[in-house]
Amino acid sequence: MSAQKPSIPKGTRDFGPAVVARRNYIFGIIRRTFEKFGYAPLETPTLENLSVLTGKYGDEGDQLLFKVLNSGDFLKDVTADDLQNEDGKATRRVLPKVAEKGLRYDLTVPFARYVVMNRGTLTFPFKRYQIQPVWRADRPQRGRYREFYQCDADVVGTDSLLCEAEIVLMMSEVLNTLGLEDFTIKINHRGVLRNIYQALNSEARETDLFVAIDKLDKIGRDGVTKELLERGFSEAAAGQLFDLLAVEGSFTDKLEKLRAAFGAASVPTDAADTYKGLQELGQVVDFLSSFGFEQFKRLEFDPTLARGLSYYTGCIFEIKINNVNMGSVSGGGRYDNLTGAFGLPGVSGVGFSFGVDRLYDCLEELNLFPENAATTTRCLLTNFDAEGMLSLLPVLRALRAAGVPSEMYPESKKLAQQFKYADAKGIPYVLIQGPEERVAAQFKLKELRTGEEKTLTLDQVLATLA
Amino acid sequence: MSAQKPSIPKGTRDFGPAVVARRNYIFGIIRRTFEKFGYAPLETPTLENLSVLTGKYGDEGDQLLFKVLNSGDFLKDVTADDLQNEDGKATRRVLPKVAEKGLRYDLTVPFARYVVMNRGTLTFPFKRYQIQPVWRADRPQRGRYREFYQCDADVVGTDSLLCEAEIVLMMSEVLNTLGLEDFTIKINHRGVLRNIYQALNSEARETDLFVAIDKLDKIGRDGVTKELLERGFSEAAAGQLFDLLAVEGSFTDKLEKLRAAFGAASVPTDAADTYKGLQELGQVVDFLSSFGFEQFKRLEFDPTLARGLSYYTGCIFEIKINNVNMGSVSGGGRYDNLTGAFGLPGVSGVGFSFGVDRLYDCLEELNLFPENAATTTRCLLTNFDAEGMLSLLPVLRALRAAGVPSEMYPESKKLAQQFKYADAKGIPYVLIQGPEERVAAQFKLKELRTGEEKTLTLDQVLATLA
Numbered sequence: 001m002s003a004q005k006p007s008i009p010k011g012t013r014d015f016g017p018a019v020v021a022r023r024n025y026i027f028g029i030i031r032r033t034f035e036k037f038g039y040a041p042l043e044t045p046t047l048e049n050l051s052v053l054t055g056k057y058g059d060e061g062d063q064l065l066f067k068v069l070n071s072g073d074f075l076k077d078v079t080a081d082d083l084q085n086e087d088g089k090a091t092r093r094v095l096p097k098v099a100e101k102g103l104r105y106d107l108t109v110p111f112a113r114y115v116v117m118n119r120g121t122l123t124f125p126f127k128r129y130q131i132q133p134v135w136r137a138d139r140p141q142r143g144r145y146r147e148f149y150q151c152d153a154d155v156v157g158t159d160s161l162l163c164e165a166e167i168v169l170m171m172s173e174v175l176n177t178l179g180l181e182d183f184t185i186k187i188n189h190r191g192v193l194r195n196i197y198q199a200l201n202s203e204a205r206e207t208d209l210f211v212a213i214d215k216l217d218k219i220g221r222d223g224v225t226k227e228l229l230e231r232g233f234s235e236a237a238a239g240q241l242f243d244l245l246a247v248e249g250s251f252t253d254k255l256e257k258l259r260a261a262f263g264a265a266s267v268p269t270d271a272a273d274t275y276k277g278l279q280e281l282g283q284v285v286d287f288l289s290s291f292g293f294e295q296f297k298r299l300e301f302d303p304t305l306a307r308g309l310s311y312y313t314g315c316i317f318e319i320k321i322n323n324v325n326m327g328s329v330s331g332g333g334r335y336d337n338l339t340g341a342f343g344l345p346g347v348s349g350v351g352f353s354f355g356v357d358r359l360y361d362c363l364e365e366l367n368l369f370p371e372n373a374a375t376t377t378r379c380l381l382t383n384f385d386a387e388g389m390l391s392l393l394p395v396l397r398a399l400r401a402a403g404v405p406s407e408m409y410p411e412s413k414k415l416a417q418q419f420k421y422a423d424a425k426g427i428p429y430v431l432i433q434g435p436e437e438r439v440a441a442q443f444k445l446k447e448l449r450t451g452e453e454k455t456l457t458l459d460q461v462l463a464t465l466a
Numbered sequence: 467m468s469a470q471k472p473s474i475p476k477g478t479r480d481f482g483p484a485v486v487a488r489r490n491y492i493f494g495i496i497r498r499t500f501e502k503f504g505y506a507p508l509e510t511p512t513l514e515n516l517s518v519l520t521g522k523y524g525d526e527g528d529q530l531l532f533k534v535l536n537s538g539d540f541l542k543d544v545t546a547d548d549l550q551n552e553d554g555k556a557t558r559r560v561l562p563k564v565a566e567k568g569l570r571y572d573l574t575v576p577f578a579r580y581v582v583m584n585r586g587t588l589t590f591p592f593k594r595y596q597i598q599p600v601w602r603a604d605r606p607q608r609g610r611y612r613e614f615y616q617c618d619a620d621v622v623g624t625d626s627l628l629c630e631a632e633i634v635l636m637m638s639e640v641l642n643t644l645g646l647e648d649f650t651i652k653i654n655h656r657g658v659l660r661n662i663y664q665a666l667n668s669e670a671r672e673t674d675l676f677v678a679i680d681k682l683d684k685i686g687r688d689g690v691t692k693e694l695l696e697r698g699f700s701e702a703a704a705g706q707l708f709d710l711l712a713v714e715g716s717f718t719d720k721l722e723k724l725r726a727a728f729g730a731a732s733v734p735t736d737a738a739d740t741y742k743g744l745q746e747l748g749q750v751v752d753f754l755s756s757f758g759f760e761q762f763k764r765l766e767f768d769p770t771l772a773r774g775l776s777y778y779t780g781c782i783f784e785i786k787i788n789n790v791n792m793g794s795v796s797g798g799g800r801y802d803n804l805t806g807a808f809g810l811p812g813v814s815g816v817g818f819s820f821g822v823d824r825l826y827d828c829l830e831e832l833n834l835f836p837e838n839a840a841t842t843t844r845c846l847l848t849n850f851d852a853e854g855m856l857s858l859l860p861v862l863r864a865l866r867a868a869g870v871p872s873e874m875y876p877e878s879k880k881l882a883q884q885f886k887y888a889d890a891k892g893i894p895y896v897l898i899q900g901p902e903e904r905v906a907a908q909f910k911l912k913e914l915r916t917g918e919e920k921t922l923t924l925d926q927v928l929a930t931l932a
Contacts, residue, residue, distance in 0.1 A: 038873025
């Protein structure tokens with residue numbers, strides 16, 4: 001075959017050693033936090049049947065699914081008639097004949113599929129986390145990729161609000177451990193949004209209200225007002241909306257003020273099903289207080305938070321890193337009907353997800369990656385000559401046995417080139433044994449960052465590096 | 467949409483929590499070993515351009531590539547004429563019009579592509595490891611999947627045989643750490659195979675000889691002889707072949723005997739390029755001796771090892787676990803021309819790969835997984851009632867802060883059900899605080915395996931579990 005200039009598909013990325021190490025640093029913190037809270041790992045296949053994926057993400061989502069061609073003679077069922085496109089439906093006709101599998105689009109639908117397929121053997125509540133890539137045939141742009149990782153944690157089979165409280169704890173633990181201290185966890189409840197709609201006492205549609213509120217960040221108060229008027233809400237209703245959304249004060253202050261505005265007698269009480277949103281948010285705060293949660297100033301009750309439309313039914317979450325200009329790095333919420341599409345109704349749960357690419361960009365922008373996150377090898381043994389090479393091999397072995405990732409430059413090239421290699425690879429230490437040191441059973445250990453060089457015995461080398 | 471019974475594509479698998487934990491145990495040991503030897507992680511995209519993949523794996527490989535349908539109107543360039551299949555080439559004509567991307571088929575071609583695309587910035591020798599899934603549209607059968615992981619380590623840009631010696635060290639370190647002690651690392655060299663061919667002094671084709679030898683394991687001496695005769699080798703040549711292949715003794719004994727049989731003056735010497743295979747194997751043994759390698763009895767020079775045909779040019783490796791009935795769990799070798807197909811000639815290297823599915827099956831069959839490999843949560847806090855729940859939350863937090871993965875049962879259900887949950891999830895300890903213990907600021911800690919129950923203070927609980 002002729003030589004070709006290779007490339008990778010747009011929207012995909014190679015991750016070289018330094019980047020993988022840094023990504024693994026983030027994954028490791030997320031994974032350990034999830035496990036500390038009792039979430040267990042699940043992995044599902046990259047390939048899912050299109051019957052599982054299609055129809056779960058809306059029409060737009062169906063367009064964005066990557067479909068995999070059937071193997072063998074994929075054309076065997078396609079006729080020339082199928083190609084006739086006067087009705088504009090040729091692709092829709094041909095697609096099911098040529099492709100029955102697709103690439104995972106998110107981690108939620110495969111999770112639901114897994115729960116349904118294994119419902120006879122799973123123990124509920126089932127707490128799983130899942131860290132895997134997903135694929136979307138979206139138009140690539142800065143920060144948006146066609147292949148990217150999601151880090152999800154969900155618990156299904158319980159309505160306990162302890163889960164919501166623990167999600168707040170996990171979110172803040174991950175961010176604190178990463179060193180991202182200036183964050184805001186926004187929380188709201190679908191019930192609060194419904195109460196707001198009810199308070200407006202409008203004949204216009206509830207979903208139109210939520211769609212408009214969801215855009216407040218982007219189009220501002222004027223934009224939202226304009227949209228509401230177009231959708232049949234009155235000026236008065238719009239004005240009342242912004243009065244409700246403008247509640248200020250502490251978390252519980254806001255709960256109280258909204259309760260008063262909604263006309264509820266008291267919150268929380270068991271009878272307050274009408275005000276379930278306020279009640280449940282209050283319960284989450286109570287759990288967090290009992291936990292001794294110290295970061296209430298980072299937890300904001302935001303009645304404008306809507307997070308999409310159809311999926312969530314209870315609490316909803318979103319995290320913003322305040323000192324970086326970037327969208328939310330995490331979000332989630334409670335849902336009532338995870339598995340209904342697969343014939344298993346009544347499975348409720350709550351979950352959330354971290355976006356690793358955005359976390360990565362935040363850490364990079366704020367210079368928060370630990371120095372050693374990008375390094376693997378700790379010590380390079382220089383290769384002086386064939387004889388010296390052999391005599392250093394037991395030292396190389398001893399370093400590795402002591403848990404020190406080490407390597408020997410494989411050829412007896414000029415020392416300058418070997419140092420250049422160490423430098424390029426970010427190896428912090430170089431060990432040298434020339435003929436003189438060999439006779440004395442000693443080594444020169446040089447720290448590249450400082451340039452400091454010491455003459456040491458093997459034990460001293462091990463003590464320094466291990 | 468209507469409810470459906472979901473399934474996953476044949477040849478793919480879900481990995482539940484216990485299996486993921488065990489697989490991660492294996493991945494972790496492989497990863498740490500690779501890193502200890504100075505190999506740095508690389509990750510490449512799941513999607514590669516078909517121009518990169520096609521033609522790299524032979525005709526059969528091209529058939530087994532999973533191809534991804536172009537997004538949007540994938541039919542736009544397909545005509546009714548293209549579908550005419552009188553020439554049997556319709557799929558070949560249509561394929562490039564409907565699919566330009568495919569799924570990663572192995573880790574070697576993407577690695578070669580990465581090296582070529584980044585040759586300007588990489589520092590050579592470049593040592594990378596890569597642990598990622600690959601996809602092949604093979605007929606699924608026991609132990610063969612359409613989606614499976616490979617764990618590759620390669621170093622390119624050096625001819626040093628130190629790399630081969632370190633591959634033997636890494637192989638044995640991984641197996642020893644996994645507890646797989648009864649293994650054989652088979653090693654051979656393409657040069658030895660060439661010398662064997664030369665010694666037969668036959669006009670028949672060299673590749674036919676290697677293809678036949680490669681089948682010795684499966685079809686035996688009689689089968690190989692039959693095939694050789696069909697391919698134009700004489701009875702005498704076949705007889706001489708088996709004399710050569712039958713050399714016995716220690717590693718160096720075999721080297722010496724073959725050297726004598728080949729008529730070489732001495733091995734190793736620098737002038738022995740004609741007997742480069744024997745010379746290089748000797749050098750690898752010398753390096754291993756200098757390393758203090760203790761497991762020479764596990765390293766077998768096997769002149770019958772051929773490992774495919776076109777790819778390798780130097781040493782070749784393969785690992786067999788002797789006390790399990792299974793194919794090789796690892797293999798590799800040196801190649802001269804990794805990147806030639808992408809226009810960059812002369813990049814030589816050596817690498818090897820572990821098959822994680824086979825290692826998994828070996829560990830399972832030999833019962834070698836550590837007990838705690840499958841467990842994540844260490845302690846379940848029972849949920850007695852609403853009040854008790856709140857008072858236990860600080861304890862839950864203290865356990866997690868001490869690094870003990872812990873969870874509380876989220877609802878105040880019957881204790882029996884909570885214990886059942888712990889049991890099903892493999893949680894070893896259950897912590898209980900009923901009203902009495904609450905007053906006394908004490909806890910009952912029960913170890914499920916033994917049934918032993920102790921009454922402890924918080925400090926004692928932490929000391930037991932941390």
